[in-house]
């Protein structure tokens with residue numbers, strides 16, 4: 001389960017990383033970061049590159065949250081949020097955020113390359129096939145919207161779609177050549193190593209229990225030590241509230257951590273592999289109850305999904321995803337899943353990512369709605385600039401107040417049933 005140790009494919013195939021020390025005694029830094037996922041680590045790397053003294057405190061181990069458990073699709077768009085909405089909601093900062101999103105996949109691949117991070121990166125493109133003819137109109141509207149903002153993206157017609165997927169189940173869709181996929185745990189650990197090489201300090205197994213203002217700065221407290229710093233980034237995202245119920249509860253209660261499952265088939269033989277997504281693109285379709293899949297470096301097909309009722313979860317989710325894959329790709333036969341794992345996606349009620357200023361020099365970002373791999377890496381660059389004193393007016397960080405969700409504990413239990421609504425909505429024409 002999400003709160004236990006990860007027993008994922010990524011854990012098994014990724015080279016181990018040395019364990020960083022526990023925070024003990026008194027430490028000082030210009031910037032303290034809480035949370036060792038892609039957001040925190042990318043911020044640490046970019047701050048260290050700028051010459052700042054930065055310390056990152058992770059409650060478990062680097063990549064323990066969503067960053068080490070995800071599907072690894074590098075996608076330069078947001079989920080269910082079109083660029084015009086970001087601009088209309090957030091004004092100039094929203095326009096800059098649209099620019100950041102559209103460049104985010106390219107940025108991730110180039111950063112991994114320049115830092116020499118081996119993360120089994122494949123920039124093979126990202127494809128969003130339409131699951132109905134009506135949704136094909138949505139894909140066209142998306143392509144139009146993104147190309148008007150000079151993103152590199154285009155439509156694939158039905159024939160090209162069938163050829164790309166090796167399946168007749170979809171109708172065409174939006175293709176973006178800058179996307180692709182990575183091994184997310186290798187990327188996260190690689191960013192941690194790169195941050196340390198650049199001068200950042202990382203503490204692991206150090207759950208933060210309190211962040212309090214002390215004069216002009218902040219004190220980050222764990223059971224065994226304290227970090228004193230001028231500025232703080234809280235980068236706990238969907239895992240906010242997971243290790244400490246009292247740490248900035250208004251942030252934990254402002255998002256819905258939704259449990260989602262991942263699974264990996266056995267490595268496919270070459271004949272099967274060449275007949276299913278032969279170009280090895282990352283694929284996630286237009287449904288709310290998403291169909292998505294990509295290969296890993298050993299030709300395992302990695303897919304996933306969610307459940308409404310959590311009873312017998314592992315066997316039921318395997319059956320559901322197996323049926324869906326076999327339905328779309330009869331040539332696959334019945335897949336055998338060697339690895340099944342889960343993680344929490346940080347969902348916001350308006351489906352927008354949220355950025356909050358929690359005090360002077362104290363910031364957070366939450367709620368990437370399942371599209372955080374590329375986004376978080378670029379946001380790290382943005383937060384590093386902010387924390388190093390760059391004027392907010394130049395940055396892609398639109399601020400809002402955290403708005404705790406009412407009856408959060410109950411809403412959290414009911415969040416899974418949103419899948420029922422998504423399944424119903426998937427059968428209806430989309431709003432254009």
Ligand SMILES: Cc1cc2nc3c(=O)[nH]c(=O)nc-3n(C[C@H](O)[C@H](O)[C@H](O)COP(=O)(O)OP(=O)(O)OC[C@H]3O[C@@H](n4cnc5c(N)ncnc54)[C@H](O)[C@@H]3O)c2cc1C
Pocket residue numbers: 034035036037038039040057058059060061062063064065066067068069070071072073074075206207208209235236237238239240241242243244247260261262342343344345368369370371372373374375376
């Ligand atoms: C199953 C799954 C599949 C996904 N697939 C994709 C995908 O294919 N493509 C995509 O773009 N996005 C995907 N996502 C979303 C993506 O993984 C996340 O948006 C992204 O990893 C968020 O990174 P983060 O650094 O903000 O948060 P996280 O990686 O969750 O990091 C937060 C960290 O904070 C730590 N923490 C929490 N509380 C404390 C505390 N009190 N003290 C110290 N540390 C603390 C946690 O241990 C954790 O390591 C997926 C998510 C999941 C769960």
